[in-house]
Structure formats: structure tokens, C-alpha cells
Amino acid sequence: MAGQEDPVQREIHQDWANREYIEVITSSIKKIADFLNSFDMSCRSRLATLNEKLTALERRIEYIEARVCFKSLTRVCRTFFV
Amino acid sequence: MPLVKRSIEPRHLCHTALPHSIKNELECVTNISLANVIRQLSSLSKYAEDLFGELFNEAHSFTFRVNSLQERVDRLSISVTQLDPKEEELSLQDITMRKAFRSSTVQDQQLFERQSLPVPMQETYELCERPPPLNILSPYRDDGKEGLKFYTNPSYFFDLWREKMLQDTEDKRKERRKQKLQDPHMYDQVYKYLDLPVQLKNIDRPHDQEKIPRAPHDRKKEWQKRALGAELAEDEAEDKHKDANGSARLSLSLCRQMYIDQLDGPFSLAALPYSQMNELLNRTGDRSYGRPHEPPPPPPTYPPASVISSSSGFSDSVTQSPARTPVFLNSNAPPPAPPPLPPPPPPLPASQSGSRMRGSAPPPIPPLPSHQPPAIPPPPAPLQIAPGVLHPAPPPVAPPLHSSPARGQLDKTPPTAGDGMVLPPPPPPPPLPLPGNRSSSPCASSGPPTMPSFPSGAVSSPPTHSGHEVRRYPSNLPPISDARSVLLEAIRKGIQLRKVEEQREQEAKHERVGNDVATILSRRIAVEYSDSEDEDEFDEVDWME
Numbered sequence: 001m002a003g004q005e006d007p008v009q010r011e012i013h014q015d016w017a018n019r020e021y022i023e024v025i026t027s028s029i030k031k032i033a034d035f036l037n038s039f040d041m042s043c044r045s046r047l048a049t050l051n052e053k054l055t056a057l058e059r060r061i062e063y064i065e066a067r068v069c070f071k072s073l074t075r076v077c078r079t080f081f082v
Numbered sequence: 083m084p085l086v087k088r089s090i091e092p093r094h095l096c097h098t099a100l101p102h103s104i105k106n107e108l109e110c111v112t113n114i115s116l117a118n119v120i121r122q123l124s125s126l127s128k129y130a131e132d133l134f135g136e137l138f139n140e141a142h143s144f145t146f147r148v149n150s151l152q153e154r155v156d157r158l159s160i161s162v163t164q165l166d167p168k169e170e171e172l173s174l175q176d177i178t179m180r181k182a183f184r185s186s187t188v189q190d191q192q193l194f195e196r197q198s199l200p201v202p203m204q205e206t207y208e209l210c211e212r213p214p215p216l217n218i219l220s221p222y223r224d225d226g227k228e229g230l231k232f233y234t235n236p237s238y239f240f241d242l243w244r245e246k247m248l249q250d251t252e253d254k255r256k257e258r259r260k261q262k263l264q265d266p267h268m269y270d271q272v273y274k275y276l277d278l279p280v281q282l283k284n285i286d287r288p289h290d291q292e293k294i295p296r297a298p299h300d301r302k303k304e305w306q307k308r309a310l311g312a313e314l315a316e317d318e319a320e321d322k323h324k325d326a327n328g329s330a331r332l333s334l335s336l337c338r339q340m341y342i343d344q345l346d347g348p349f350s351l352a353a354l355p356y357s358q359m360n361e362l363l364n365r366t367g368d369r370s371y372g373r374p375h376e377p378p379p380p381p382p383t384y385p386p387a388s389v390i391s392s393s394s395g396f397s398d399s400v401t402q403s404p405a406r407t408p409v410f411l412n413s414n415a416p417p418p419a420p421p422p423l424p425p426p427p428p429p430l431p432a433s434q435s436g437s438r439m440r441g442s443a444p445p446p447i448p449p450l451p452s453h454q455p456p457a458i459p460p461p462p463a464p465l466q467i468a469p470g471v472l473h474p475a476p477p478p479v480a481p482p483l484h485s486s487p488a489r490g491q492l493d494k495t496p497p498t499a500g501d502g503m504v505l506p507p508p509p510p511p512p513p514l515p516l517p518g519n520r521s522s523s524p525c526a527s528s529g530p531p532t533m534p535s536f537p538s539g540a541v542s543s544p545p546t547h548s549g550h551e552v553r554r555y556p557s558n559l560p561p562i563s564d565a566r567s568v569l570l571e572a573i574r575k576g577i578q579l580r581k582v583e584e585q586r587e588q589e590a591k592h593e594r595v596g597n598d599v600a601t602i603l604s605r606r607i608a609v610e611y612s613d614s615e616d617e618d619e620f621d622e623v624d625w626m627e
Contacts (some may be wrong), residue, residue: 015108026095030120032092036130047144054147055454059185061154066183068161069554 088132088202091125092118131201191598214279247606380558 095115192198195554199207216229223229231238 011106011108015112018108018112022095022112022119024121025119029119029126032126032130036126036133040133040137046141047137047140050144054144054151057151058147061151062185062566063156063183064158065154068158068165 085203087200087208088129089206090122090129092121095119095122129202188601247603251606451519 095118096111098114100107100110100114213230213234216233219229220227235241
């Protein structure tokens with residue numbers, strides 16, 4: 001009886017070890033996937049704030065340019081309108 | 083449930099059927115699972131690369147923007163140090179003529195369409211089944227549409243919205259044009275490009291010959307006037323036109339230039355006896371009922387222009403009539419009911435036009451029929467009607483006419499508006515300028531061509547003649563005996579030709595517009611909220627396209 005159980009038990013034992021090995025691998029794959037998702041989200045949010053700041057800066061600069069150098073602009077406007 | 087953007091390929095590691103000829107099944111399963119794990123790792127790496135690529139592209143575009151910003155800041159800092167307050171010459175012209183600052187706002191549009199789908203989702207989409215190939219049936223369709231559009235059309239809602247917007251802009255533009263129709267100055271700028279019925283243009287032409295050479299200069303003059311500020315512009319206009327002698331037309335045209343709202347222009351009937359007026363009105367009323375198939379006919383009772391002291395009066399009445407049609411189509415309720423009442427509202431707007439000419443604040447012009455009763459009792463105090471203008475006939479208005487002699491031009495009118503004046507033929511039923519009503523316009527156009535042929539006829543003959551002509555047309559096959567009917571045939575053909583052209587034009591326009599939400603919206607907003615002057619520029623630009 002012990003002889004019959006032994007190879008089967010050994011196989012089952014081995015199978016469990018393999019499964020645990022596979023489980024470790026798959027859980028680490030899931031961790032990598034999670035990390036990638038969260039990295040993606042945080043990156044996008046940071047880039048979005050950067051984008052906002054850039055557009056705000058651009059608008060301010062346009063305004064200041066218009067205020068400061070209106071002479072060249074009036075020349076431009078006159079060519080458009082007359 | 084959110085849409086999955088990226089999914090790792092082999093979802094289940096060991097949900098596979100085992101081959102039968104294996105002795106050690108457990109090991110087999112282990113090996114299969116390990117192989118799937120490797121496949122999962124490969125798809126994971128592929129998605130990671132895609133993800134980092136997207137992030138990198140965004141960040142890269144930011145570097146360009148930041149660099150350009152940096153350059154601009156540097157340039158600005160240099161130019162700021164070079165600023166010298168004494169060098170700057172600020173003239174009034176500069177302040178008013180300069181284009182107002184508008185920051186360039188970029189509108190996000192077309193966010194969720196096929197081309198903007200991210201790559202991994204596109205791959206998922208490619209894996210799906212395609213819709214049935216209904217497009218092979220489209221060559222056999224009559225209406226030229228694609229067969230697949232009836233099964234699935236992703237751009238359906240956008241197309242719907244775009245059509246609605248374009249239609250709204252067209253409607254608004256036509257409304258504005260009708261308002262401007264009373265301004266003979268606008269002929270060269272606007273009327274030429276409109277597909278109005280021929281009579282309107284022809285009638286306008288002979289009377290506007292002296293104004294045509296002026297029209298091209300108008301824009302420059304307007305800008306020059308505005309250069310010195312809006313406050314000074316009105317004074318100039320006043321001074322210019324107070325002195326002009328036969329300045330009936332000029333003052334008229336100026337009045338209209340000042341207007342934005344719908345108006346019925348300076349319009350007056352002679353001081354006819356009330357009975358004669360009524361007769362006139364009733365006759366034209368009959369005429370209106372003789373054309374049953376015309377959609378609610380704008381009450382021709384309305385503009386019985388009975389007196390012209392100058393020929394411009396006639397053109398006034400004709401040009402005013404289309405402007406009145408929208409009002410009467412809307413408020414169709416009492417058209418023949420108060421026949422003597424229609425004339426009084428014209429003096430109201432007339433008075434208001436006059437008052438505007440003087441630069442005073444005009445009362446708002448009331449919509450005509452509904453406000454007629456309250457309009458009449460308060461006699462329009464600044465009744466400044468130019469001598470060439472037709473006067474309101476009915477007695478309630480006549481006393482106010484005489485009671486306000488203080489206004490310079492008014493003095494000329496009461497003596498001239500005598501009973502011995504020749505009555506012009508009643509103006510035609512206003513031809514409907516809307517393209518949708520083209521079917522009725524041939525009938526409407528029958529009126530105007532008959533009108534010019536009776537310039538000074540008695541009142542009785544034109545209405546009956548036109549009545550005859552008009553009653554002939556409902557029968558659809560007039561005997562070609564008159565030269566008039568030949569002319570009318572030609573006109574009808576002309577109108578049909580214009581219809582096709584207009585369709586083609588509209589189609590071309592739609593193609594040109596394309597899918598640009600920003601331009602469509604901007605056009606619509608410009609048409610709705612802009613001033614009439616912006617409207618002019620906008621109109622011209624658009625028509626010139």
C-alpha cells in the first residue's frame with residue numbers, strides 16, 4: 001500500500017510544487033500589469049496638468065505680446081482691413 | 083462596464099483539452115500552463131511598449147511647446163526693455179481702428195471617431211466581425227446614398243447636428259437680409275448676390291442709379307467715420323444730410339442705414355378721404371383672396387401706397403413689402419380685419435427712423451399687427467418724414483401730422499400731400515423671397531410685372547388687372563396671348579433655374595464645410611449674435627466663397 005501511494009503521492013506533491021511555482025509567476029504578472037496601469041494613469045494626469053499650465057502660459061504670452069508690440073500689429077491689422 | 087483597452091492574450095492558463103495519449107497528465111497540465119504564462123508575458127510586454135509610446139509622444143509634443151514658449155518669453159523680455167513711452171503715438175484712430183485682441187482658443191473636436199481610436203482598441207476592433215456588405219447594393223439605389231448607412235452609420239448624429247446648424251445659419255441670414263432689403267445702399271453689396279425675384283431687382287435699379295456709384299465707397303467711409311469713434315460718426319451723418327435738398331432719398335437711405343431692427347420705413351399715404359382709402363384696401367383685400375393656393379398671403383391691404391410725391395416712394399413701397407412678409411406670416415391673425423390700421427404702424431417706424439436720424443434714442447419698434455391699437459393713440463411726436471416719403475392717411479394720424487410742424491422736413495409734406503395727388507397702383511403682394519416658397523412666387527411675381535406697366539394709372543384698373551392676371555394663374559395654363567404672360571413664363575423658368583443653382587450651391591457649401599465643428603459653430607454664433615456690420619463682412623466673405 002505504501003509503495004502504491006508513494007509514486008502517486010510523489011507526483012501529486014510535485015504537481016503542487018509546480019502549481020505553486022506557476023502561481024507565483026502569474027501573481028507577479030498581475031503585479032506588473034497593475035503597476036503599468038497605475039503608472040499610465042499618473043503619467044497622464046501629470047501630463048494633463050502640464051498641458052493646462054502650458055496653454056495658460058501661451059495665452060498670457062499672446063496677450064502680453066499684443067500689449068507690448070502693438071505697432072507691428074497695427075501694421076498687420078491695417079493690411080487686413082484696408 | 084468600462085471598455086477594456088488592453089487585454090493579455092491567453093486568459094486561462096490551463097483551460098485546454100488534454101490530448102488523450104498522455105500518461106502523466108499532471109505534468110502535461112503544468113507544461114501547458116507554463117507555456118501560456120510565457121505567452122502572457124509576451125503580450126504584456128507588447129502592451130507596455132505601446133503604453134510608454136503614447137506617454138512619450140505626449141511628452142514630446144510638450145517639449146516643442148515649451149521650447150517655443152521659451153523663445154517667445156525671451157523675445158518679449160527684450161522688447162519690454164526696449165519700450166519707450168515717449169515713442170508711442172496713440173491716436174484716436176488707433177484706438178478705434180485697431181482690431182480687438184482675441185486669444186486663439188483651440189477647440190477640441192471630433193474626439194471620438196474612428197481615426198482617433200487608440201491602437202490596441204483598433205486591433206480589438208479588427209478582430210470583430212464586419213457588418214454585412216450592404217454597400218454592394220448601393221449602385222442599385224435611386225437616391226444615391228450608401229447602402230450601409232441604413233444599417234449602421236457612425237456619423238449619423240454629427241451629420242444631423244451639422245445640417246441643423248447650417249440650416250439655422252441660413253435662416254438667420256435670410257432674416258437679416260430681409261431687414262436689409264429696405265436699404266438701397268446695400269444693393270451692390272448684398273442684393274446682387276441674392277436670388278431675389280427679378281422684379282425686385284429690376285424695380286430697384288432705375289431708382290438707385292444715382293446711389294450705385296456711392297455704394298462702393300460706403301465701406302471706407304463707414305470705417306473712417308468709425309475711426310474717430312462712434313460718438314462722432316453720427317454727428318457727421320446728421321450734418322451731411324440735413325442740407326441736401328432733394329434729399330428725400332438720401333435721408334431715407336441714411337435712416338435705414340442706422341437701423342438694425344425690422345422696420346417698415348418711412349411710408350405714408352396721402353390724406354385721402356377715409357372712404358377712398360377703404361375702397362382701396364378692400365380691393366386689394368379681394369385680390370389677396372383670389373389667390374387661394376398661395377400660402378397665407380401677406381395682406382396686400384397693408385401697403386396701399388396711395389401717394390408718391392417722388393418716384394422713390396414707389397421703390398420704397400416695393401422694397402418694404404418683402405420686409406413686411408415675415409411679420410405678417412407670423413402674425414396672420416388680423417390681416418384684413420383692421421385695414422385702416424396697417425398704415426399707422428409705418429408712421430411709427432418712420433418717426434423712429436427720423437428720430438434716429440437726429441441721434442435721439444428711438445423707442446423700440448413694436449411688432450406690427452399686435453401692437454397697432456396701442457401704437458396709434460400716442461401720436462409719434464418726432465414725426466420727421468422726408469418730403470419724398472409717403473404719409474399715413476387715416477384721420478387719427480393726420481392730426482399728429484399737422485401737429486408737429488416743428489420738424490423741418492415735415493413742413494413740406496402737408497402741403498404736398500394734397501388730395502390731388504395721383505395714386506400709384508397698389509404695390510404688389512410682396513413676393514415671398516424664401517426659397518421654400520418658390521412654387522407660389524410665380525404667382526406673386528405676376529403682380530409686380532403688371533405694376534410697372536401702370537405707373538400712373540387710376541386705382542381701379544391696376545387692382546382689377548392684377549386680379550385678372552392673378553386669377554388666371556391658379557388654372558396653371560394661361561393662354562399665351564399677352565406679352566406679359568410670355569414674360570411671366572420666362573420669369574418662371576428663371577426662378578426654376580435659380581432653384582437648381584441654389585441647390586447646387588448649397589450642396590457645394592456643405593461639402594466645403596466638411597466636419598469642422600469649430601467653423602460651423604462660429605458661423606452660427608456670428609450670425610446670431612453679431613452686429614449688422616459684422617454681419618455684412620461675414621455675409622460678403624461667405625458669399626464670395
